[in-house]
Amino acid sequence: xxxxxxxxxxxxxxxxxxxxxxxxxxxxxxxxxxxxxxxxxxxxxxxxxxxxxxxxxxxxxxxxxxxxxxxxxxxxxxxxxxxxxxxxxxxxxxxxxxxxxxxxxxxxxxxxxxxxxxxxxxxxxxxxxxxxxxxxxxxxxxxxxxxxxxxxxxxxxxxxxxxxxxxxxxxxxxxxxxxxxxxxxxxxxxxxxxxxxxxxxxxxxxxxxxxxxxxxxxxxxxxxxxxxxxxxxxxxxxxxxxxxxxxxxxxxxxxxxxxxxxxxxxxxxxxxxxxxxxxxxxxxxxxxxxxxxxxxxxxxxxxxxxxxxxxxxxxxxxxxxxxxxxxxxxxxxxxxxxxxxxxxxxxxxxxxxxxxxxxxxxxxxxxxxxxxxxxxxxxxxxxxxxxxxxxxxxxxxxxxxxxxxxxxxxxxxxxxxxxxxxxxxxxxxxxxxxxxxxxxxxxxxxxxxxxxxxxxxxxxxxxxxxxxxxxxxxxxxxxxxxxxxxxxxxxxxxxxxxxxxxxxxxxxxxxxxxxxxxxxxxxxxxxxxxxxxxxxxxxxxxxxxxxxxxxxxxxxxxxx
Ligand code: GLN
Numbered sequence: 001x002x003x004x005x006x007x008x009x010x011x012x013x014x015x016x017x018x019x020x021x022x023x024x025x026x027x028x029x030x031x032x033x034x035x036x037x038x039x040x041x042x043x044x045x046x047x048x049x050x051x052x053x054x055x056x057x058x059x060x061x062x063x064x065x066x067x068x069x070x071x072x073x074x075x076x077x078x079x080x081x082x083x084x085x086x087x088x089x090x091x092x093x094x095x096x097x098x099x100x101x102x103x104x105x106x107x108x109x110x111x112x113x114x115x116x117x118x119x120x121x122x123x124x125x126x127x128x129x130x131x132x133x134x135x136x137x138x139x140x141x142x143x144x145x146x147x148x149x150x151x152x153x154x155x156x157x158x159x160x161x162x163x164x165x166x167x168x169x170x171x172x173x174x175x176x177x178x179x180x181x182x183x184x185x186x187x188x189x190x191x192x193x194x195x196x197x198x199x200x201x202x203x204x205x206x207x208x209x210x211x212x213x214x215x216x217x218x219x220x221x222x223x224x225x226x227x228x229x230x231x232x233x234x235x236x237x238x239x240x241x242x243x244x245x246x247x248x249x250x251x252x253x254x255x256x257x258x259x260x261x262x263x264x265x266x267x268x269x270x271x272x273x274x275x276x277x278x279x280x281x282x283x284x285x286x287x288x289x290x291x292x293x294x295x296x297x298x299x300x301x302x303x304x305x306x307x308x309x310x311x312x313x314x315x316x317x318x319x320x321x322x323x324x325x326x327x328x329x330x331x332x333x334x335x336x337x338x339x340x341x342x343x344x345x346x347x348x349x350x351x352x353x354x355x356x357x358x359x360x361x362x363x364x365x366x367x368x369x370x371x372x373x374x375x376x377x378x379x380x381x382x383x384x385x386x387x388x389x390x391x392x393x394x395x396x397x398x399x400x401x402x403x404x405x406x407x408x409x410x411x412x413x414x415x416x417x418x419x420x421x422x423x424x425x426x427x428x429x430x431x432x433x434x435x436x437x438x439x440x441x442x443x444x445x446x447x448x449x450x451x452x453x454x455x456x457x458x459x460x461x462x463x464x465x466x467x468x469x470x471x472x473x474x475x476x477x478x479x480x481x482x483x484x485x486x487x488x489x490x491x492x493x494x495x496x497x498x499x500x501x502x503x504x505x506x507x508x509x510x511x512x513x514x515x516x517x518x519x520x521x522x523x524x525x526x527x528x529x530x531x532x533x534x535x536x537x538x539x540x541x542x543x544x545x546x547x548x549x550x551x552x553x554x555x556x557x558x559x560x
Contacts, residue, residue, distance in 0.1 A: 028081055196228070323548055
């Protein structure tokens with residue numbers, strides 16, 4: 001255990017979905033703006049080992065890290081706010097903890113002992129938290145405990161973080177509790193009782209918070225703040241008001257203005273430094289006063305649950321900011337888009353088909369790709385969105401009738417998208433896809449080469465390769481190498497390939513585009529996972545730039 005690492009523990013009370021992830025991320029952003037090395041851990045008290053097997057419909061997006069972990073979406077928010085790359089260890093679940101403890105027990109590591117929640121499970125939790133601090137070399141580790149204080153399943157985690165203060169000392173640990181301050185319209189007042197109760201419950205497990213972040217509709221009135229302080233034993237200048245913001249990226253500023261960093265500095269003995277918050281100010285400014293506006297149709301499956309596409313929405317937002325444009329996202333249910341149904345799609349300045357699994361709505365997505373190709377509407381295909389673009393091109397342009405992915409039609413005469421040999425042997429479900437960061441060689445002279453140019457890690461090994469980039473993946477199927485020649489002969493541009501001549505995955509299609517189209521770009525990876533406010537994702541930035549141009553051209557077009 002490094003004797004300098006400091007820990008900030010974030011718990012939540014009253015109700016779930018309070019925006020603890022945003023609070024944790026904002027605290028991280030304020031520390032990063034002061035030059036600290038910061039990392040963040042999300043604790044999920046569920047028994048799933050990871051989020052990979054959970055339905056996006058209920059839990060929101062499955063986020064993927066560089067090292068191929070399938071995590072809770074909060075990990076993505078941390079990465080975006082802290083501008084750091086996190087890893088598998090940053091998302092701790094009950095499932096992982098028990099799996100490790102039981103494995104150790106079977107191996108005889110606890111020989112002769114009775115294996116119990118305290119100390120064995122709590123020790124496992126603590127060692128995971130300490131490990132992240134050590135591996136990441138962070139000066140400050142943020143630890144967000146998922147769920148709500150009072151839940152049975154989060155008790156071992158609360159006990160572990162309680163013990164940690166005992167081990168690292170008061171000046172190296174800080175407890176921040178996020179609660180809700182409901183407003184009662186009938187009596188026209190904020191009610192502090194739920195917060196009082198929630199802090200009392202936290203105290204019941206031995207944790208007295210050092211600071212409170214109170215969620216409410218509008219800024220907490222001074223009187224309510226004093227009352228909360230008095231009844232929760234938290235100093236009144238350590239009670240912060242996180243009122244509803246117009247943009248998530250405005251939350252760090254909101255907490256900065258109220259002096260939250262002062263609490264961290266005081267309590268953790270940090271030096272007082274002036275923060276560098278320019279990117280945040282600039283982002284919020286553009287979000288509030290954009291020069292342009294584009295409307296993007298996202299044709300997907302989980303359109304009733306935008307959290308299922310959280311990183312995608314943020315990547316579009318980042319790309320919008322880079323183009324000084326507001327991006328309005330219109331969710332189009334793929335199932336509702338029938339072949340030839342133009343009405344659903346004509347209004348958009350760009351069409352995006354995101355990642356997805358399963359056959360539902362697939363023909364609607366294929367049609368969306370065709371519509372964008374034929375009408376020259378900017379198109380961005382992500383993962384499944386690239387696969388449907390290939391299917392559409394194969395069917396309509398390359399003359400491969402009934403071409404499909406074997407995911408949707410195992411008996412298709414033209415399996416242009418298929419399982420690769422290594423996937424045929426897989427029979428388990430968790431963590432078995434092509435996951436994590438993989439390199440891609442970008443072909444010179446393509447649109448993709450143009451947008452990725454500032455990001456190239458390595459330059460082209462051959463003249464037709466412009467450079468190499470890395471993006472994260474999460475998929476099982478690939479464009480079938482047996483069809484690449486035929487598709488290229490029909491005019492499909494393969495703009496990205498896995499590099500190298502040997503090894504796993506060599507020679508797979510990573511990206512495609514159309515030559516005679518303003519912007520028809522599709523990638524097998526998920527570039528939205530690495531998009532940051534300060535470094536928007538190139539395929540997204542290019543897409544929004546094209547959408548802005550498309551909208552302008554349409555506005556000035558003379559009606560015929
Ligand atoms: N279902 C497709 C596959 O497994 C696409 C996955 C995705 O879009 N993430 O390859």
